[in-house]
Amino acid sequence: xxxxxxxxxxxxxxxxxxxxxxxxxxxxxxxxxxxxxxxxxxxxxxxxxxxxxxxxxxxxxxxxxxxxxxxxxxxxxxxxxxxxxxxxxxxxxxxxxxxxxxxxxxxxxxxxxxxxxxxxxxxxxxxxxxxxxxxxxxxxxxxxxxxxxxxxxxxxxxxxxxxxxxxxxxxxxxxxxxxxxxxxxxxxxxxxxxxxxxxxxxxxxxxxxxxxxxxxxxxxxxx
Numbered sequence: 001x002x003x004x005x006x007x008x009x010x011x012x013x014x015x016x017x018x019x020x021x022x023x024x025x026x027x028x029x030x031x032x033x034x035x036x037x038x039x040x041x042x043x044x045x046x047x048x049x050x051x052x053x054x055x056x057x058x059x060x061x062x063x064x065x066x067x068x069x070x071x072x073x074x075x076x077x078x079x080x081x082x083x084x085x086x087x088x089x090x091x092x093x094x095x096x097x098x099x100x101x102x103x104x105x106x107x108x109x110x111x112x113x114x115x116x117x118x119x120x121x122x123x124x125x126x127x128x129x130x131x132x133x134x135x136x137x138x139x140x141x142x143x144x145x146x147x148x149x150x151x152x153x154x155x156x157x158x159x160x161x162x163x164x165x166x167x168x169x170x171x172x173x174x175x176x177x178x179x180x181x182x183x184x185x186x187x188x189x190x191x192x193x194x195x196x197x198x199x200x201x202x203x204x205x206x207x208x209x210x211x212x213x214x215x216x217x218x219x220x221x222x223x
Contacts, residue, residue: 022060024050030071034126038068038136069142072131075124080150082109087153099161100214103177106154107213110181111206122189128182132175164221177213184209 019027028049032041043064047054061067086105090097097105113124131139151174158170165173188205 021050021052021056025052025056025060025067026071026074029067030075030127031123033068033071034123034130037130037134038064038139039134065138068138071127072139072142075127076131076147079109079113080147082112083150084153087157091157096160097157099158099218100210102154102157102161103214103217104210106174107177107181107210108206110178110185111209118189122186125182125185125189128178129186132179132182158217162218166221169222173217177217180213180216181209 025046029041029046032045032049036045043057044054046064046067047056050056057064057067061070083106086108087102090101090105110125110128113121131142134140151171154174155167155170158174159165159167162170184205
């Protein structure tokens with residue numbers, strides 16, 4: 001396993017102004033949750049990294065659990081929006097998109113949001129791995145109606161394309177797509193040369209990944 005990334009993350013603040021305290025806390029928490037998990041990250045570690053006082057998390061978020069939810073939403077909501085838009089485009093053309101196109105619409109936004117060689121993208125990838133694997137209840141209970149809607153729409157579309165798969169197996173395979181893609185983005189970042197991978201290499205890796213994920217999604221049902 002590659003050693004943790006110790007580089008200071010860039011803020012997700014959309015302009016050049018210095019981030020406010022709330023944004024600094026979100027940035028610090030995202031980095032620490034991604035590296036150490038929910039239970040392995042203390043409130044003090046977050047506020048120390050953010051340069052904030054210990055009471056700032058309660059003031060801005062209410063609790064560490066609510067902070068975790070805000071961090072997750074900040075990362076996942078743009079991906080969810082892109083996934084919905086991709087599915088809308090497919091369904092506008094046909095009510096029965098093929099598996100390969102569904103996988104591209106579902107996994108593609110993760111490649112777009114986590115470009116190879118990008119520190120912020122790698123941090124997002126590590127956080128998604130944490131969200132999918134961390135046993136803490138606080139990590140698993142942050143989702144709301146918006147996330148459920150995206151999941152259910154893709155479940156319906158994949159079920160039409162793969163009618164022999166049980167819903168439980170479909171859900172497992174969809175989670176596997178997210179996990180494999182996130183782990184791949186972290187690995188690509190860790191192994192990238194100092195100048196970063198070329199655009200051609202990044203596009204080739206995306207094609208390989210989508211081809212692999214499509215084959216895995218299309219495999220016969222487990223008996």
